[in-house]
Amino acid sequence: MEEVEPILPELDEVSSLAYACALTYDVFCDEDIARELGLDIAQISRIRDTLVRLRLLTSTGEGQPLVPIDPQVAEAQISMPIEREILRNQMIISRAREQLSALTPIYHNHTRSQTPGQTVTEIDTARDVDRELEAAVRRCGNEILTMQPGGGRPSEILKHVFTRDLNALKRGVSMKVLYQNTARSNLATRKYVCEISQAGAEFRTVAEIFDRLIIIDRKTAFVPKESEQGRPSGAAVVTDPTVVGFMYRLFDSLWTSAQPFDMERTNYEDVLEDFQTTTLWLMSLGIKDEAVARRLGMSTRTCRRHISAIMDILGATSRFQAGVRASQYGLIPKEHMENDASAARLDP
Numbered sequence: 001m002e003e004v005e006p007i008l009p010e011l012d013e014v015s016s017l018a019y020a021c022a023l024t025y026d027v028f029c030d031e032d033i034a035r036e037l038g039l040d041i042a043q044i045s046r047i048r049d050t051l052v053r054l055r056l057l058t059s060t061g062e063g064q065p066l067v068p069i070d071p072q073v074a075e076a077q078i079s080m081p082i083e084r085e086i087l088r089n090q091m092i093i094s095r096a097r098e099q100l101s102a103l104t105p106i107y108h109n110h111t112r113s114q115t116p117g118q119t120v121t122e123i124d125t126a127r128d129v130d131r132e133l134e135a136a137v138r139r140c141g142n143e144i145l146t147m148q149p150g151g152g153r154p155s156e157i158l159k160h161v162f163t164r165d166l167n168a169l170k171r172g173v174s175m176k177v178l179y180q181n182t183a184r185s186n187l188a189t190r191k192y193v194c195e196i197s198q199a200g201a202e203f204r205t206v207a208e209i210f211d212r213l214i215i216i217d218r219k220t221a222f223v224p225k226e227s228e229q230g231r232p233s234g235a236a237v238v239t240d241p242t243v244v245g246f247m248y249r250l251f252d253s254l255w256t257s258a259q260p261f262d263m264e265r266t267n268y269e270d271v272l273e274d275f276q277t278t279t280l281w282l283m284s285l286g287i288k289d290e291a292v293a294r295r296l297g298m299s300t301r302t303c304r305r306h307i308s309a310i311m312d313i314l315g316a317t318s319r320f321q322a323g324v325r326a327s328q329y330g331l332i333p334k335e336h337m338e339n340d341a342s343a344a345r346l347d348p
Contacts, residue, residue, distance in 0.1 A: 008078070009050045014039070018047045019056055019068060028057050028066040054078070119240035122225070129222070129235045136216045137164055140173050143217055145251050147178045149209040151297040152186020162192065166199055175201040178254060180209050180297035181275055184261065193261050204258035207278040208295055213247060221247050279306060284323025 014037065021036050022028040028051070034044045048066070051057040055074035057066040123129050137144065144165075169175060175196075183189045184205060193203050214222040221238040238244055275296070282292045293303035307319060316322035 009053050015047045015050050022068040121237045124234040137168055140216050144175045145215040147209050147213040149297055151180055151182035152189040155188035158188055158192040165196055169199040177203045179205045181205045181207055182297045203261035205261055206258045207275050215248055218248050280326040283319045284327055286320050
């Protein structure tokens with residue numbers, strides 16, 4: 001097998017000038033080119049090595065000087081073995097996928113026979129969740145729905161899921177992703193949204209999302225387990241049609257009331273009124289700052305800054321007083337007030 005150059009050297013300006021000189025002389029003569037460019041022999045030696053590795057110089061025979069060749073010929077000499085290697089790897093991947101995918105039904109039939117009637121499977125580690133989710137997305141044929149709480153997502157996670165999501169979209173799978181409003185100001189999230197949207201995915205945002213949820217083909221739902229000491233946790237994989245159907249309707253309800261992720265805006269001023277309303281409602285319940293921040297998907301420090309600004313506007317000296325005054329002024333919608341009791345139970 002022809003050897004593939006692992007890393008090609010950089011063709012800098014001096015090397016390009018040396019190549020042009022070689023074309024003038026029809027050969028690469030170290031002394032002539034050194035004199036022409038005002039360089040020493042050591043520098044010329046480095047340049048010669050660069051041009052040889054780029055296939056721009058070749059030998060006409062043993063003991064003969066190096067001569068310059070057509071850059072298009074050099075490009076072909078470099079790219080052809082790489083393209084052959086890519087083709088070979090693609091054939092290996094295709095064969096592995098064909099052979100191993102044939103075992104998938106056997107595996108699933110076995111697991112179902114081991115746990116007949118089981119509609120909830122618990123996965124203990126984040127790594128195993130990622131593996132199961134990757135497999136579920138590859139098997140997905142119609143639709144992926146995702147809710148992501150907590151504002152913007154880390155760039156390393158978005159890079160990891162980008163190729164997976166893009167491949168699903170190319171297969172014709174539809175994708176809807178629901179973020180919190182605070183995600184609009186996150187650069188990594190905006191970049192991901194912009195790129196994946198071009199492939200057909202849809203994104204919207206709301207003020208509050210209760211937890212992460214992923215639904216595959218309206219048949220399988222991934223629900224996270226409660227994290228332990230701040231570490232990533234496992235998940236429950238739910239296949240019960242009634243439960244998955246309920247989760248789907250819940251997502252659809254939030255999606256209908258959400259606003260499109262506007263890429264023309266660099267922040268979330270267009271949803272600030274909704275954000276302030278939710279903040280006021282939570283303040284009126286006497287919920288602690290940390291809990292309010294968690295519910296709104298932002299840091300405690302940022303949340304306190306927003307709360308302080310709201311208190312100044314209302315002339316309040318405490319968070320609870322601000323919430324009460326907001327209720328008196330009619331700034332908190334009736335539907336929020338009717339849910340006070342349940343919200344208080346969620347965040348004591």
